[in-house]
Every structure is written in structure tokens, then in C-alpha cells.
Amino acid sequence: MDKSQRNYFDITLLFIIFLFMIISCISIYSAQKYSPYEVNFALRQVVWYVVAIGVSSFVYLFDFEQIKRISPYIYGFGIFLLLVLFLAPETIAPKTKGIKAWFEIPGFGKLQPSEFMKVFLIIFLARIIVNHNERYLDRTLQTDIVLLCKIGLISAVPLGLILLQPDAGTAMAMAAMVIGMVFISGINWRILATLGLFAAAVLGGLAYMYITNPDWFLNFLDPFQLNRIHSWLDPFEDRGNTSYQLANSILAIGSGTMYGKGFNMAQVNVPEAHSDFIFTIIGEEFGFFGASIVISLYFMLIYRIIVIALQNKGYYESLIATGVVSVLTFHIFENIGMVIGLVPITGIPLPLLSYGGSSLLGTMLSLALVLNISAKTKKYMFGDDDD
Numbered sequence: 432m433d434k435s436q437r438n439y440f441d442i443t444l445l446f447i448i449f450l451f452m453i454i455s456c457i458s459i460y461s462a463q464k465y466s467p468y469e470v471n472f473a474l475r476q477v478v479w480y481v482v483a484i485g486v487s488s489f490v491y492l493f494d495f496e497q498i499k500r501i502s503p504y505i506y507g508f509g510i511f512l513l514l515v516l517f518l519a520p521e522t523i524a525p526k527t528k529g530i531k532a533w534f535e536i537p538g539f540g541k542l543q544p545s546e547f548m549k550v551f552l553i554i555f556l557a558r559i560i561v562n563h564n565e566r567y568l569d570r571t572l573q574t575d576i577v578l579l580c581k582i583g584l585i586s587a588v589p590l591g592l593i594l595l596q597p598d599a600g601t602a603m604a605m606a607a608m609v610i611g612m613v614f615i616s617g618i619n620w621r622i623l624a625t626l627g628l629f630a631a632a633v634l635g636g637l638a639y640m641y642i643t644n645p646d647w648f649l650n651f652l653d654p655f656q657l658n659r660i661h662s663w664l665d666p667f668e669d670r671g672n673t674s675y676q677l678a679n680s681i682l683a684i685g686s687g688t689m690y691g692k693g694f695n696m697a698q699v700n701v702p703e704a705h706s707d708f709i710f711t712i713i714g715e716e717f718g719f720f721g722a723s724i725v726i727s728l729y730f731m732l733i734y735r736i737i738v739i740a741l742q743n744k745g746y747y748e749s750l751i752a753t754g755v756v757s758v759l760t761f762h763i764f765e766n767i768g769m770v771i772g773l774v775p776i777t778g779i780p781l782p783l784l785s786y787g788g789s790s791l792l793g794t795m796l797s798l799a800l801v802l803n804i805s806a807k808t809k810k811y812m813f814g815d816d817d818d
Contacts, residue, residue: 441805444735447728448798451783452480454725455709459786461695462704462712472705472786479788486792487799494807495748498800499558506555506585512544513592528778529655532596533789545601546793548589549608553754553797556582556609560616561747575618582613600777604761611757612750663775676702680770684714684722691718705786707778710770725784729763739805748804755797 460473493501516524516534524534533541559581567574586609593602614623640647641660648657662674666681683699692698697715701708714722733756740752759782766781768774780790 483795490799509548509551543789546789557750600779607761608758687715687718
């Protein structure tokens, strides 16, 4: 019997994104009452969602062979933006809390190139890995080390420029994305195990240095960033100053108890609740029940991306999906972890929920790539295409 095939578009993933849009706008509307700015962030978030959907739709104009072909130019454009940002005067790229990570565009707002660089790096690294593995069909430790060096060099340039801003949070998210792609690149497990042990030793050494001489970190971190570590370890020691945000965040989420205080009934003032600390509004107003629904939606989001990656038989597409899953998972864990005091505050947004045009555009572009993968995955009525 002839096989009848059709293009498969993942409606479930699109519906999950739509739910996040609703939750985001509702939460931001409630959070902005504590904002010192006279701006309707909820309305702006709606506009950003419309813009993000429009920009992301251009992804469907390309198939993945075209994306693979132009990925070096896109990567180069991202590096160019980071270089311009680094060299630009503060009239164009002002510092915010000691970090120079945004362009100030009159009448438009702020634009953060590093959010787009994550997407650009994903599609270029996927090309590098695929081309290397096609060239070296007989894998050896030497060829794997060569591939690891390629990945390291390509990733080091944007990571270095982001660390110079200095934006450690975004750099860590990008590093998590690279690590995820390395794990499915086919590199020998002995090399990965050695790197894992080395990373554990470095982290242990950093922990020892913090205990014995915390001021040593000022050679690499801004004082504002170091204070975030101090406040994380004891958020209620200096609640009136450096740890005010984290202490109030913990109190806000705890006061929500099981079912919360109700929509727009938040009482604890948490700075930047509309952006990086949006989860505190959800926890306080909708309680453990509402927070669990949001976390469950994130699990479903990650699950659907993994399913799409497994259904598609293209290695390049699977690598892209892996990069997207890795960076989203890190963002979700780090953001929710920091607002409940589980990990230090790094200032990275909660994907699809936090207010911010650059973050939303970057996330939607990465999800558009995944939706494009699902749309170009062939599904057959009878059996599969290996029959």
C-alpha cells in the first residue's frame, strides 16, 4: 500500500506557548503595581509577544539546509553586535547595575545582543558538529579532541565577550547550552568524564577560595555580583540592604501557602518582580497550586521539544533541539532556584514569563526553530519510512 505522508506541526507546543503568554501578561499586570516606573509593562509584553511571533515566523521561510548554510554568517553577525556593544560609548550602551549588556535605542527600548547570540551559536555549533562527524566517520580519541577544540574555540569568543560585560548569568546559560550539545556530539565518554572531573575540581577550588578569601573574587566579579553570593548564603542577615530582594522573594512565595492570596492581591514588595522575579508573584498570588501548574507547563514544554527531536531523523535538527532544551532548562532551573534561595541570584529571566523584549525574542526564535523542525518532520499513515 502506498504511504500517505503529511507535514506534522506540533500544535501542543504552540498551545503551551500560548498559555505562557496569558500567564505572563496576567502576572506582569499584577507585578507592575510595585514598579517605580510609570510604564504599562503588561501592555508592552503583549506588544513584544506580537513582535516576537512576527519575527519568528520568518524562520519558516527557510529549510534546515539553508539555515545550516548561512549559520556562519549569522554567528559572525552576533559576534559583531557583541563587539560593537563592548566598544560603544555609554550614551549608546549604558551600564545597568554595573553591567554593559544592552543597546539603548530611542523610542524602542533596550536590546540585549547576548540573547540572540545564544540562538546564533546553537545553529552554528550544530553545523560544526555535523560537518566534523561526516568528515571523520571512523571516530578516534584524536578526532574527538579536535571536535572538542572546535566547539571550545567557537564558544569561547561570545562567552568571553559576555563575561567582559560582565554578565555571568547569561554566560552560564550559554555554557550550559554548549555542554548539552557536546553530550550528543558523539565525543568519547572518557573525554567527557575527564572534563567533568576537572570541572568538579575547579568548583571545589572556587568554594574553598570563597570560604578562605572571598575578596579574591573581586579580581573577576563586580562587587555587586559578589554581594549577591553573600546575600544568597544568608538572605536575612542584611535584609534592609543587599539581600532585600531575595529575602522578600522568599517571604512572598512562602506567604502564598497552598492556594495563594488571589489575583492582584500580592502584598510583599519584591523589586523587579515584573522581570527576573516574576515567579514570586505567581507563588504569592496563586500559591503552591499555581506555582506547580507553571512548573508542570515547563516540564511539558521541555518534553515536547525532546519528542520533536526524537521524531526527526535529521542529526542537524536534533542538535538544534538539544541546544534549545539545554538553555531553556538552565534558565528555568536557575531563575526559579534563585527566587526561592536555592542558587545565587544571577539576573537571568524566566523564559516566556519575565518581562523583556530581548529575552522574549530570543526564546521565541529558538522555539520557532523547534516548531520548524516539527513542521518538516514527515509522519506516515502506515508504518515509517524505513519499511
